Amino acid sequence: MESGTNWYKDAFCKLHFDMHTPSHIADIASGFDPDEFARRLRIASPDAICFFAKSARGWAHYPTRIGAAHPHLKRDLLGEAIEACHKAGIKLIAYYCIEVIPPPIAEAHPEYLARGANGEPVKTGGEGFISCVNTPVQEELILPQLKEILENYDVDGIFFDGFPAMHRICFCEGCRRSFGKEIPNGPDHPNWREYVVWQRNRLNEWCSETARFIHSIRPDVLVGVNWLAANRYADVPPPGVDYLTADYPVSDNCSLGTSYQLAAWCWRDLPCDVMNARMLGWWSDWTFRPSAALKTEFAASIAYCCPLFLGDLLPPDTSLPDVHAMELAGEAFKFARAREDLVREAAPIADLALVNSSADHLLRGRSPSRDETALRGAFLAAVEGGYTAHILLDIDLAENLSRYKAVLMPEAAYLCEGACRAIREFVAEGGGLIVCGPVPKGVDGDSLEDVLGVRVEGEAEDDCAFLRVPDGLAHMWPDWEPVRPWVLVLGRFQKARLEGAEELMGSVAAGSPVGSEAALAWYLSPPATIPINTSAPSSLAL
Ligand SMILES: [Zn+2]
Known part of the structure; x- marks a missing residue:
């Protein structure tokens, strides 16, 4: 043209x-x-x-x-x-x-x-x-x-x-x-x-x-x-x-x-x-x-x-x-x-960057088309939470991430070369990071463990668990909803040791007495500053 x-x-x-x-x-x-x-x-x-x-x-x-x-x-x-x-x-x-x-x-x-x-x-x-x-x-x-x-x-x-x-x-x-x-x-x-x-x-x-x-x-x-x-x-x-x-x-x-x-x-x-x-x-x-x-x-x-x-x-x-x-x-x-x-002459802006990981698709996908379940769920959660969101590929992060306030990674076990470094620099500059699902690893051997302040220690035995907004965060729960339910979340959780991160919410394995210690599932690294909609975990942790 x-x-x-x-x-x-x-x-x-x-x-x-x-x-x-x-x-x-x-x-x-x-x-x-x-x-x-x-x-x-x-x-x-x-x-x-x-x-x-x-x-x-x-x-x-x-x-x-x-x-x-x-x-x-x-x-x-x-x-x-x-x-x-x-x-x-x-x-x-x-x-x-x-x-x-x-x-x-x-x-x-x-x-x-x-x-x-x-x-x-x-x-x-x-x-x-x-x-x-x-x-x-x-x-x-x-x-x-x-x-x-x-x-x-x-x-x-x-x-x-x-x-x-x-x-x-x-x-x-x-x-x-x-x-x-x-x-x-x-x-x-x-x-x-x-x-x-x-x-x-x-x-x-x-x-x-x-x-x-x-x-x-x-x-x-x-x-x-x-x-x-x-x-x-x-x-x-x-x-x-x-x-x-x-x-x-x-x-x-x-x-x-x-x-x-x-x-x-x-x-x-x-x-x-x-x-x-x-x-x-x-x-x-x-x-x-x-x-x-x-x-x-x-x-x-x-x-x-x-x-x-x-x-x-x-x-x-x-x-x-x-x-x-x-x-x-x-x-x-x-x-x-x-x-x-x-x-006509306007350019769209957004607060959140959602990551659609090309590397994850190529390494874990079972079809030429991506399994979009997690990405769609994260997008819906962002929209319902009142956030504006754009979707970036992992390939796009190094060049474009600085335009956003926070990055959200739904079920991205793998990221392309250089993406972990780009996210680390983004967080160091004050950007927020939300990881939903496994802690991402770069195909270049890098990882986001240090950024999140956790060390991955394998996977939970069960393929589902329950999450509940804890008492300490109850003030964030909407007034119109009297019950803070235990929400069933399907999928195999990663076990992780805290290395600087603060636990906000523990998961409870299916069949466990409510309140017991269980695999950790939900992290916010210390630099993450965006407020979390308290209804988000059930939507995000798809
Ligand atoms: Zn052919």
């Missing part, structure tokens, strides 16, 4: 239109009318939309000489939509599903396909097949098709989808050759750790290579990859991408989810957003979220100084947005635009 031309953050209100249409749908886009399309868009008044070039069924929504157009598509839907949008002053991002290819291409090119452990091609839930970017599909289909789109259509950006699906374990010849060892069949295989590192490096390279290719043809076109560098991958964005985005699961708590993901992205240099959606259940239903829900989700984005992205669906026959959906979007966008000036 040319410097100074990244328009993504300025496109405050964006719409995405899903239309994954299988081949048996005979009537696709027959009722499309570009003028009516523009008229309906104006009801919502987006700055940009995301519109299909190639769907997650693998079919192109334009006449293509490289890929395969939907068999019943009789018009240049992408081209007509671009012209209508640009006439209306709306930018268009072309949606391109990376990995799904339709049957005609899969049958002609079995060498493009991802393979299971048994060597069989990997299929989607529908008619499509899953390709692997480590096969010739990259040079022979993906890049030429992108070139075709970029040279023939005045698109303003590319939205790649399918990144999570690219994290499958693939046994194709290209992967086997590139990895250079036996592909592991699961996390207990001796090559697993090496494979996960290789896979994430390879996928990051794919993002950078492909973005470079796009920019070599159209430097002005922005490139984003759905879910790239999200919390679940505990990784930094690779060079070349122009914006970060993720279509957050519709059925989840999207306000919290939006905050949780943007907390990790908003402080970086790249523009970012989380895609919320109009529907209640999942992407293929035609229900409507209440406008209050959309406004709440948008408020979460605005609080992180981020633009908005709202997902909608198009019916295949007309490919026109529902007027009521546009009215709903328009109302929610109006709410947001009234607050746009507050965040």
